[in-house]
Amino acid sequence: MLGEILHILAAAIISWILFVTVDILFRLPEAGGVSGASAVARDIEAGGGALAGGIMMGNIVCSPDASAGTLLAACGVYVAGIPGGLAAAVLVFIGNRICHDPGYAGTTGAVLATFVVYGFTQVGFAATDFIAGMVIAILTIQGLSHAHASRLLARLWRVRQ
């Protein structure tokens, strides 16, 4: 019981690092992909947050990004191993095109996450730990404090620049 909770928390940290790194490498905090992403960013900035972090959060809302890729890849590995994770990457790619997103952050995140999640299932983790872990990871960015999360993302974006 305690072991599973620790595994979920470790998976949350690994997923967080993975999706934030991929999103920042793919320049999600730079500009809103659609006008809606910029509107979310403006409201987060008005609420005391940082604009660059808000833009990244708006982009996450408006199109499947690396965080969605990680979640669906973990789901794919859970139901069908590596082929399942790669099928999830294809579904994320289709989702990106449906959402008018020209980027590849979601697809790249899903492919990377497939191998990361599969690797960890070989050393005692369960794929379900990563499903719950990724939900916790997205909660820390989008669901606790928008002001704090956006400032943290903006600080990481400045390091990237």
Place this chain on the structure above:
Amino acid sequence: MIALYVVAAIAVFAAIRATVERNTGRKLPYVNVMNFAVAGALVLLLDHPLSLVAAAAYFVGSTLEANAIASTYAGGGRRE
């Protein structure tokens, strides 16, 4: 099993926060967390290869809805 309870609890928490938040722009990230949690719960409840397709369809559909709501809220898309 714990994973399912964690995911379900986060879905309820995010739904409550989305309901309480008044500002539309700040409401959407909470809805986003709820969508992640529901997609995860779907696969955890139905351990079948096709549940991945169901979760992806739900997630992409709900993301497209959030995209549409946010773009309408922003005053509609402007072609450049």
